[in-house]
Structures are given as C-alpha cells and as structure tokens.
Amino acid sequence: MRNATATILKPLPDHLFKVHGESAEMRWEAMSGQGYHTPIDRFFVRNHTYTPLIDATTWHLRLHGAGLRCPREFSYEELRAMPSRTYDVAIECAGNGRRFYGRQQHEAAPGTQWGLGAIGVARWRGVPLKHLLKEAGVRPDAVDVLPVGLDAPFEDHGHVRRPLPIDKAMDDVLVAYEMNGERLPPDHGFPARLVVPGWVGIASVKWLGEIEVSTSKLLSPWNTVFYPDVTTQPVKSAFELAWNARLPISRVPLVLHGRSWSGRGRIVRVEVSFDGGLTWREAESHGRHLVSAWLPWHVTWAPRRPGRYFLMARATDETGAAQALTIPRHPFGYHFDAVVQHPIEVVIG
Numbered sequence: 001m002r003n004a005t006a007t008i009l010k011p012l013p014d015h016l017f018k019v020h021g022e023s024a025e026m027r028w029e030a031m032s033g034q035g036y037h038t039p040i041d042r043f044f045v046r047n048h049t050y051t052p053l054i055d056a057t058t059w060h061l062r063l064h065g066a067g068l069r070c071p072r073e074f075s076y077e078e079l080r081a082m083p084s085r086t087y088d089v090a091i092e093c094a095g096n097g098r099r100f101y102g103r104q105q106h107e108a109a110p111g112t113q114w115g116l117g118a119i120g121v122a123r124w125r126g127v128p129l130k131h132l133l134k135e136a137g138v139r140p141d142a143v144d145v146l147p148v149g150l151d152a153p154f155e156d157h158g159h160v161r162r163p164l165p166i167d168k169a170m171d172d173v174l175v176a177y178e179m180n181g182e183r184l185p186p187d188h189g190f191p192a193r194l195v196v197p198g199w200v201g202i203a204s205v206k207w208l209g210e211i212e213v214s215t216s217k218l219l220s221p222w223n224t225v226f227y228p229d230v231t232t233q234p235v236k237s238a239f240e241l242a243w244n245a246r247l248p249i250s251r252v253p254l255v256l257h258g259r260s261w262s263g264r265g266r267i268v269r270v271e272v273s274f275d276g277g278l279t280w281r282e283a284e285s286h287g288r289h290l291v292s293a294w295l296p297w298h299v300t301w302a303p304r305r306p307g308r309y310f311l312m313a314r315a316t317d318e319t320g321a322a323q324a325l326t327i328p329r330h331p332f333g334y335h336f337d338a339v340v341q342h343p344i345e346v347v348i349g
C-alpha cells in the first residue's frame with residue numbers, strides 16, 4: 001500500500017504545487033513566462049484514490065453495451081495506429097476556486113479547498129471518441145456513453161465513471177494518448193483518457209478501461225451524488241502571480257500577466273481593477289485564443305504607494321456571461337466564477 005504522499009507519481013515541488021491530500025493544485029506563478037500550454041511538470045492532478053501503473057502491452061479499451069451493434073476491443077497499438085486528431089483543450093476541476101466561497105463570501109463549502117490552480121491547458125492527441133463509437137456500430141437509439149476508469153474504487157462507490165450524453169460523445173470528445181507531444185503521463189491517465197472540451201474535469205475520465213453505450217439514461221455516483229447537473233465550466237480569470245506576491249514601487253509601469261477562460265466559448269473582454277473594484281481598465285490580450293482553452297492577457301500598472309492591494313480581474317465570454325463580484329452559494333462549492341481578490345504587497349525598491 002502506498003501512503004498518502006505517494007498518490008501522485010510525478011514530483012510536486014513546493015514552488016510549483018500546493019498539495020491537497022491525494023490531489024495537487026498548480027501555483028499560478030508557475031505559468032509566468034510560460035507559453036500557451038501548461039507544461040506537464042506543473043499541470044494540476046486530481047485523483048480520487050491514487051495513480052495506477054498500467055501495462056500498455058496487455059491493456060485493452062473495451063466498448064460494449066446495448067447501444068452498439070458490434071462491441072469491440074482496441075489494444076494500445078491499434079489505438080495509436082488509427083487516424084488521430086490534436087486538440088488544445090483546458091481541463092478544469094468543477095471545484096476550482098472553491099476556497100473563495102469561504103474566503104470571500106464567508107460561506108465555506110466542503111471539499112478540496114482549491115484556489116484557482118485546478119486548471120491546465122494541454123495539447124492532447126488521440127482518436128476522436130466518435131470514430132471508435134462508429135467502428136463499434138453505434139446505434140441511432142444510443143442514449144448515454146459511460147467511460148470507466150481503471151484506478152482503484154473510490155470509497156464504496158466503485159470505479160470512477162460518469163455518463164456522457166451521446167450528443168456530446170459524438171461531437172468533440174477525444175480518447176487521448178498524448179499530452180504536450182509526450183506519451184500520456186501516468187498521473188494524467190496513461191494509457192488513455194477522455195478529453196471533454198468545455199465540460200467539468202470529472203467528465204475527462206483517466207485510465208480508461210471500458211466504455212459502455214446504453215439505450216437508456218445511465219446513472220453513476222458521479223452524476224447523482226457528486227457533480228450532479230454540472231456540465232460546462234463558467235468564466236474565470238487568474239493573475240500569473242504568487243498569492244501575496246511582493247511587487248516593487250515603480251515609475252516604469254509593471255506588466256502583469258493573466259489568463260481568462262470559459263467552457264462556454266471565447267473570452268471577449270477582460271478588465272482589471274487595482275482599487276477594489278472602483279475603477280476598471282481593459283486588459284490587452286496577446287497570443288492565441290483557442291475556444292476550448294484560455295486567453296492570455298496583460299495590463300500595465302505603476303504602483304506609487306507601498307501597502308497591501310487586492311488585484312481583481314473580470315472576464316466576459318461570447319455568450320455574454322461575465323464574472324460578478326459575488327455569486328450565490330453552491331451546495332458542493334462548484335463553479336466559483338466571481339471575481340477573485342488576489343492579495344499583493346507593494347514594497348519600496
């Protein structure tokens with residue numbers, strides 16, 4: 001048996017990660033100076049139990065169920081030999097930002113107290129799920145697709161699994177075997193995982209072992225007890241700065257960087273406030289903005305007085321959804337999309 005500190009296999013240095021039990025959150029300053037993608041060495045990990053080590057030479061992905069005419073099994077080699085697609089997609093935990101229900105709204109929500117670091121954007125390569133479903137003769141009356149993880153059962157709920165409606169499964173979902181050009185790392189789902197663009201992280205089931213396709217609605221603890229009624233992710237923003245970062249007083253404006261994202265579509269505007277929300281300035285976007293990933297932005301600021309400040313960033317997406325200053329309580333602490341008050345210290349020289 002492994003102990004609690006070995007639930008994740010990759011190194012978790014303190015300057016890149018904050019560990020929460022069997023999961024680990026990225027520190028946002030770790031994205032400073034990075035490119036569009038989150039490098040694997042700092043991509044957050046959310047495990048219900050612990051990372052399994054799976055032998056790809058004996059592994060198979062089994063597709064079965066009443067919604068398929070010809071159930072199939074695919075080996076790792078077969079999967080890799082099929083036509084592949086590459087997507088740049090964010091994976092974000094539904095509970096990202098949960099800590100701020102308590103910190104900003106004084107109504108702490110139970111569960112992992114994530115700051116804003118339970119998100120990452122990677123370049124995923126794999127086979128479109130739709131292609132595998134077609135190979136297995138998906139029937140027109142198929143209703144739900146249930147991916148099942150090979151990691152150890154979670155408490156008395158069995159293997160991690162969450163039904164996905166057939167429409168989403170046949171749309172843009174990937175069965176990924178590569179992350180940022182490398183073989184999928186064990187912590188992120190080796191040999192293969194789902195990548196479900198725009199949806200809560202739990203939809204992107206890691207360590208895939210089987211996929212059931214049904215002709216009636218399916219239930220699992222992961223769409224009833226946990227994560228009921230959550231599908232797309234809301235709008236959020238983060239500064240690429242340490243919590244309580246120290247910034248120098250400066251005549252030359254400092255350039256502060258951040259990123260904003262939404263599971264519903266593109267970000268159309270980002271505004272930043274340095275005075276607690278009295279005045280807002282539009283941030284400038286730079287680089288790429290892919291619809292299922294994030295928008296990098298920057299803003300200049302010349303702080304003149306030392307002291308403690310709260311930096312605030314708010315984004316609006318193409319559906320018109322915008323970040324408010326507060327949001328209603330959520331029983332599970334999901335989808336914290338209010339503006340986060342990021343504390344910093346301005347210091348002399």
Ligand SMILES: Nc1nc2c(c(=O)[nH]1)N[C@H]1C(S)=C(S)[C@@H](COP(=O)(O)O)O[C@H]1N2
Binds near residue numbers: 148149151
């Ligand atoms: N099999 C399995 N898949 C899983 C999980 C898990 O514990 N087991 N965690 C889910 C959750 S809650 C999230 S947010 C994402 C996190 O993906 P990552 O660890 O690659 O960042 O994986 C999802 N897929």
Ligand SMILES: [Mo]
Binds near residue numbers: 046092093095201202
């Ligand atoms: Mo999650």
